[in-house]
Amino acid sequence: MALESQTDVSTLTATQQSVRAQRHVLLTLSRVWAWVFLIALIVFFSLSVSITSEGDVNFLTLRNSQNILIAITPVLLMGLGQTFVIIAGGIDLSVGWVMGLSSVISALLARDLVARGIDPTPAIFLAFAGGIAASGMVGLINGLIIARLKVPPFIVTLGVSFIVRGVALLFSGGQTVAGLPTQLRDFGNESLLYWVGGGANQLHFLRRPEVTGEQLRALDRILGWPVVITAIVVAIAIFLLHKTQFGRHTYAIGGNKEAALRAGVPVDRHTILLYVMSAVTAGIAGLLHSARFSGGSPTAGDPLLLGSIAAVVIGGVSLFGGVGQISGTVIGALIIAVLQTGLVMLGVEAFWQFIVVGSVVILAVLIDQSRDLIIGRAES
Amino acid sequence: MEPVLSLRNILKRFGGLTAVKHVNLDIFPGEVVGLVGDNGAGKSTLIKCVSGVYHPDEGEIQFMGQTMAFSKPIDARRVGIETIYQDLALAPNLNISANIFMGREAKRRYFGGLIKTLDEEKMLSESRRVIDSLDIRLPNFGAQIDKLSGGQRQAVAIARAVYWNARLMIMDEPTNNLGVPEQRKVLDLIRKLRESGVPVILISHTLPDVFAVTDRIVVMHRGHKVAEKQTAQTDSQTVVEYMVGARSDVRAD
Amino acid sequence: MSKRFLLLTLVGLLVLSIAPMLAVAQDDDTITIGFLPGVVDPFYQVMEIGVRQAVEDSALPVELVVQIPENFNPSVQTPILDALVARGDLDYLIIAATDKEQLIAPLQAAHDAGIEIISVDTFIGDGDYVNGPVTFPLSYIGSDNVEGGRIAAEALAENVGGTGKVYIQNVTPGISTTDQRAQGFREGIAEFPDMEVVSEDFNNDDENTSVQQTSATLERESDLVGIFGTNVFSANGAGIAVQNAGLSDAVDVIAFDATTFAVEQLRAGVVSLVIAQKPFDMGYLAVQFAIAHNQGVSSLPKRVPTGYAVIDIENVDDPEVARFIYQVE
Numbered sequence: 001m002a003l004e005s006q007t008d009v010s011t012l013t014a015t016q017q018s019v020r021a022q023r024h025v026l027l028t029l030s031r032v033w034a035w036v037f038l039i040a041l042i043v044f045f046s047l048s049v050s051i052t053s054e055g056d057v058n059f060l061t062l063r064n065s066q067n068i069l070i071a072i073t074p075v076l077l078m079g080l081g082q083t084f085v086i087i088a089g090g091i092d093l094s095v096g097w098v099m100g101l102s103s104v105i106s107a108l109l110a111r112d113l114v115a116r117g118i119d120p121t122p123a124i125f126l127a128f129a130g131g132i133a134a135s136g137m138v139g140l141i142n143g144l145i146i147a148r149l150k151v152p153p154f155i156v157t158l159g160v161s162f163i164v165r166g167v168a169l170l171f172s173g174g175q176t177v178a179g180l181p182t183q184l185r186d187f188g189n190e191s192l193l194y195w196v197g198g199g200a201n202q203l204h205f206l207r208r209p210e211v212t213g214e215q216l217r218a219l220d221r222i223l224g225w226p227v228v229i230t231a232i233v234v235a236i237a238i239f240l241l242h243k244t245q246f247g248r249h250t251y252a253i254g255g256n257k258e259a260a261l262r263a264g265v266p267v268d269r270h271t272i273l274l275y276v277m278s279a280v281t282a283g284i285a286g287l288l289h290s291a292r293f294s295g296g297s298p299t300a301g302d303p304l305l306l307g308s309i310a311a312v313v314i315g316g317v318s319l320f321g322g323v324g325q326i327s328g329t330v331i332g333a334l335i336i337a338v339l340q341t342g343l344v345m346l347g348v349e350a351f352w353q354f355i356v357v358g359s360v361v362i363l364a365v366l367i368d369q370s371r372d373l374i375i376g377r378a379e380s
Numbered sequence: 381m382e383p384v385l386s387l388r389n390i391l392k393r394f395g396g397l398t399a400v401k402h403v404n405l406d407i408f409p410g411e412v413v414g415l416v417g418d419n420g421a422g423k424s425t426l427i428k429c430v431s432g433v434y435h436p437d438e439g440e441i442q443f444m445g446q447t448m449a450f451s452k453p454i455d456a457r458r459v460g461i462e463t464i465y466q467d468l469a470l471a472p473n474l475n476i477s478a479n480i481f482m483g484r485e486a487k488r489r490y491f492g493g494l495i496k497t498l499d500e501e502k503m504l505s506e507s508r509r510v511i512d513s514l515d516i517r518l519p520n521f522g523a524q525i526d527k528l529s530g531g532q533r534q535a536v537a538i539a540r541a542v543y544w545n546a547r548l549m550i551m552d553e554p555t556n557n558l559g560v561p562e563q564r565k566v567l568d569l570i571r572k573l574r575e576s577g578v579p580v581i582l583i584s585h586t587l588p589d590v591f592a593v594t595d596r597i598v599v600m601h602r603g604h605k606v607a608e609k610q611t612a613q614t615d616s617q618t619v620v621e622y623m624v625g626a627r628s629d630v631r632a633d
Numbered sequence: 634m635s636k637r638f639l640l641l642t643l644v645g646l647l648v649l650s651i652a653p654m655l656a657v658a659q660d661d662d663t664i665t666i667g668f669l670p671g672v673v674d675p676f677y678q679v680m681e682i683g684v685r686q687a688v689e690d691s692a693l694p695v696e697l698v699v700q701i702p703e704n705f706n707p708s709v710q711t712p713i714l715d716a717l718v719a720r721g722d723l724d725y726l727i728i729a730a731t732d733k734e735q736l737i738a739p740l741q742a743a744h745d746a747g748i749e750i751i752s753v754d755t756f757i758g759d760g761d762y763v764n765g766p767v768t769f770p771l772s773y774i775g776s777d778n779v780e781g782g783r784i785a786a787e788a789l790a791e792n793v794g795g796t797g798k799v800y801i802q803n804v805t806p807g808i809s810t811t812d813q814r815a816q817g818f819r820e821g822i823a824e825f826p827d828m829e830v831v832s833e834d835f836n837n838d839d840e841n842t843s844v845q846q847t848s849a850t851l852e853r854e855s856d857l858v859g860i861f862g863t864n865v866f867s868a869n870g871a872g873i874a875v876q877n878a879g880l881s882d883a884v885d886v887i888a889f890d891a892t893t894f895a896v897e898q899l900r901a902g903v904v905s906l907v908i909a910q911k912p913f914d915m916g917y918l919a920v921q922f923a924i925a926h927n928q929g930v931s932s933l934p935k936r937v938p939t940g941y942a943v944i945d946i947e948n949v950d951d952p953e954v955a956r957f958i959y960q961v962e
Contacts, residue, residue, distance in 0.1 A: 049853075053853060055855070057852060057853055057855075061852070063848075063852065063878075064848075064849075064852055067844075067845065067848040067849065067852075068845075070844070071841060071842075071844065071845040071848075073841075074841050075841075165703075166703065169673055169703070173673075173675070173678070173961065174672070174673035174674045174675065174678070175674060175675040175678075175892060175893070175894065175961070176865070176892065176893075176894035177894075178892075178893050178894040178897045179893075179897065185901070189873065189876070189877060216879035217878065217879040217880060217883075218879070219879050221877065239497075243497045243498060244496065244497055244498060245485045245487060245496065245498060247498075248474075248478060248482075248485055248498060249483075251471065251473055251474055251478075252471045252474060252478075252482050252483075254473065255471030255472055255473035255474055256469070256470065256471040256472060258469065259469040259470055259471050259482070260471065260482065260483065261453075262453055262454075262457075262469045263469065263482040263483035263484075264454050264457065264482075264483035264484060265482065265483045289840075289841070292840075292841075292844075292873065293840050293869055293870070293873065294897075294898070294901070295869070295894050295897075295898075297840070297866070299838065300839075300840070303837040303838055303839040303842070304839060304841070322471070322472070322473035323473055337845065340842070340845060340846070340849075341845060341846075341848075341849045342849075344832075344834060344845075344846050344849035344850055344853070345849045345850075345852055345853050347831075347832060347853060349832075350803075350806070350832075350833060350834050350835050351806070353834075
């Protein structure tokens with residue numbers, strides 16, 4: 001009566017059991033391969049930077065770790081929403097210019113609200129709300145066209161990205177929006193913790209210590225506000241994707257859209273929400289850009305689009321949908337950033353940097369694919 | 381006994397083509413009815429009218445004594461008409477319990493329902509319960525569907541329908557693409573469903589399967605219901621004659 | 634999908650074919666000048682202001698036609714150029730060609746149609762309209778980017794006392810203007826025996842990448858004294874990396890192009906020097922050249938370098954210098 005009887009462990013021979021154990025090790029290794037890869041990169045750069053540099057240059061420093069963390073924030077934010085979209089079998093090519101639009105809108109609002117006599121802090125909050133609302137609108141348009149009119153997401157988001165680009169350029173007049181309140185600059189460049197090294201060795205919380213000269217150079221900002229915001233968004237994304245019905249539906253749609261539809265998953269509504277989410281995380285990246293660089297730039301996100309998709313793919317999200325995790329995207333973004341920073345610190349010539357980064361991206365995805373083979377073999 | 385499903389004078393056209401012509405059919409509790417016919421005989425169209433994919437142009441569908449007008453497949457599922465398609469309607473990247481609960485996930489509520497998380501434990505234990513009740517054995521509940529065999533997937537789909545209180549099960553070629561031992565297991569499952577009182581409409585080209593599990597056989601030819609026989613009182617030869625149009629219990633147009 | 638696409642294409646073609654008929658014929662005394670810059674940005678906007686000012690200042694009737702491409706890209710600019718030629722009423726075209734090779738043929742066709750070409754900011758061929766491969770344009774009016782890089786090097790050297798290591802933050806390899814600025818900067822630094830360019834990185838016009846690369850370089854080269862950003866984004870990112878490393882008083886950052894944003898970052902101490910081109914002068918001069926040619930002047934120079942201004946925190950409020958800021962009101 002049973003469909004398939006489970007293999008009885010007691011009847012396994014010793015060799016079968018040892019093969020099983022080997023497979024288990026392989027399986028475990030392949031599941032954490034991205035971490036292994038990242039750690040290997042860090043070890044490689046730590047050694048090679050110390051060996052090749054004259055004097056006391058180290059890769060593994062507090063400052064460098066913070067530089068890398070802040071460098072991944074825009075790429076990661078764009079990649080977070082994208083992770084959901086790609087898992088559900090879509091793609092969002094508009095996030096680059098959405099980031100730019102959000103940067104421009106928030107900068108314009110912050111500048112003009114302060115100019116009209118509103119206090120900088122509430123003005124900045126309103127400006128951020130405006131940037132996110134504008135981004136969300138773009139996501140809504142993407143989602144509506146994809147879900148209701150059944151146009152392929154690749155085409156829709158490509159078309160919308162052109163429109164958003166035009167809108168962002170129109171709003172900004174094609175130039176960086178300047179004249180922002182200094183509080184915004186502080187938010188973008190200050191941090192949760194401060195460490196004064198160089199002998200003083202003090203940790204400060206929230207308030208930047210007043211230091212000058214040599215001490216100023218020994219001042220490290222730990223967990224800059226953009227990093228804190230991004231970490232919060234990452235935590236929310238992990239919760240949503242891995243713990244809630246929303247996340248489960250995302251996987252279901254990516255796995256078999258027709259099945260999800262028949263099972264009563266509100267596929268259209270869900271698809272719309274996914275594109276809104278994707279635009280909103282890109283929009284947050286735009287706000288942080290305005291803050292860090294104290295200017296609203298329409299072109300802020302365009303150069304980052306491909307990097308963000310690369311991070312998602314390196315992290316193990318399948319472009320065919322249905323597979324992937326948030327932690328993968330985080331590691332993917334880290335791998336690219338560690339690589340870029342490490343190569344500059346090694347003094348590798350710029351043209352070679354392109355070649356190395358491209359090769360590692362392909363290598364990472366190749367390893368990920370062979371991982372699927374290993375899992376497939378080990379589980380069968 | 382009241383029929384579970386009662387089709388009255390169903391007619392369905394596609395442009396100039398009439399795919400189903402004035403078909404009447406009753407399905408009673410606890411019976412397995414085979415629906416057979418050549419390709420294009422209209423059996424799939426008829427079944428899609430029942431499962432809410434198509435709307436009949438004429439006629440009436442009564443389910444549990446009530447007249448139904450389905451606009452979407454989900455409407456039919458809500459009243460308990462479950463259709464198990466050949467492509468199975470499972471998400472290959474999700475595990476067994478996630479598939480059984482797809483679209484109707486069990487949730488835990490926090491902060492007065494403000495935050496809801498998936499209740500994986502409940503979904504797992506309930507899935508185990510329903511799978512056990514059907515005497516199905518599956519390797520590992522954490523396994524993704526794409527790691528299961530065709531018969532196991534068929535079983536998961538059936539378990540899902542049973543769990544959600546299917547009152548009528550429609551199975552479209554459930555034994556296609558399966559090995560012989562697995563085919564037999566699927567037929568066992570159909571018998572199991574009959575024992576639990578759930579009627580089954582079985583669409584199949586495989587006449588031995590149809591004779592093995594059905595109580596009644598309905599034959600369609602060119603949109604007409606041309607025969608309705610008790611399985612025990614007919615044989616393959618006769619059914620084939622009806623299928624190819626050599627015999628008919630209705631007058632042709 | 635495909636039907637809809639086809640329909641849109643048909644409508645587009647229809648509109649394009651009717652468009653030239655809609656152009657109004659001009660009366661013969663008016664000088665009609667087309668202005669086709671590279672892209673929507675403040676640099677070209679200031680140039681346009683120069684163009685319009687010259688038209689306003691002109692004693693003769695001048696009709697101005699302005700078209701601005703959305704992208705700095707020959708495949709975007711060429712159709713607009715063709716449409717301008719198709720109007721049939723242009724006497725002169727002031728253009729910032731977006732590619733020095735790909736625009737030669739379309740501009741030759743325009744010239745053959747009786748339109749005189751004046752290059753502003755960028756050139757076609759090798760920019761030498763006397764002895765080079767392309768000689769049909771009237772003149773090339775624009776900054777010499779190599780010279781601009783050299784001026785940046787000299788200004789930086791002066792600031793740091795002619796000694797120390799410097800670093801280049803460049804945009805993307807293959808852009809002639811920024812490549813020439815970097816080249817000129819290297820040439821300029823080579824004049825100072827105690828100075829050295831340690832490396833050059835490309836940030837893909839992304840401030841975030843510029844911060845990342847500059848931070849890493851600062852870690853490696855603790856005795857860096859200066860950074861040349863070949864455009865405003867490159868310099869802004871570099872400046873923020875310097876500021877966050879607490880090195881603002883030790884490392885000078887030079888920005889190329891005096892956008893209002895660059896000047897704001899100068900005031901905020903993020904960058905130390907801003908190299909300004911003179912787009913207003915380019916636009917103004919180009920219109921004056923067209924009018925002069927129309928009046929029969931035949932000895933116009935084939936090349937006019939418009940020069941640079943160096944802006945720092947000391948002179949930024951001096952009106953003589955401030956007028957070089959690319960300010961669009």
